[in-house]
Amino acid sequence: MCQECGCGHGEGVMITIPVGGMSCEHCVRAVEGALAEVAGVSRIRVDLTTGTVTFTLTEEGDIQAVKQAIQEEGYEV
Numbered sequence: 001m002c003q004e005c006g007c008g009h010g011e012g013v014m015i016t017i018p019v020g021g022m023s024c025e026h027c028v029r030a031v032e033g034a035l036a037e038v039a040g041v042s043r044i045r046v047d048l049t050t051g052t053v054t055f056t057l058t059e060e061g062d063i064q065a066v067k068q069a070i071q072e073e074g075y076e077v
Helices: 026-036 063-072
Strands: 013-016 041-047 050-057
Touching: 013 041, 013 063, 026 041, 026 050, 050 063
Parallel strands: none
Antiparallel strands: 013 050, 041 050
């Protein structure tokens, strides 16, 4: 966590992964909501045009948990 403002910038690594099967804003919200529940995931951005999701993953996060959360919503990774 940032000592100056408490925002957490500078922590974790930014990751972009492809997500198959998204076709509308409902899909975007579903993926965002699923990833918001995964520990260590923040700054989630789903791009419907490119079919990707970009997020920050901290040390306590697990990429396999991210993929599982997306798959449980019915999308492909």
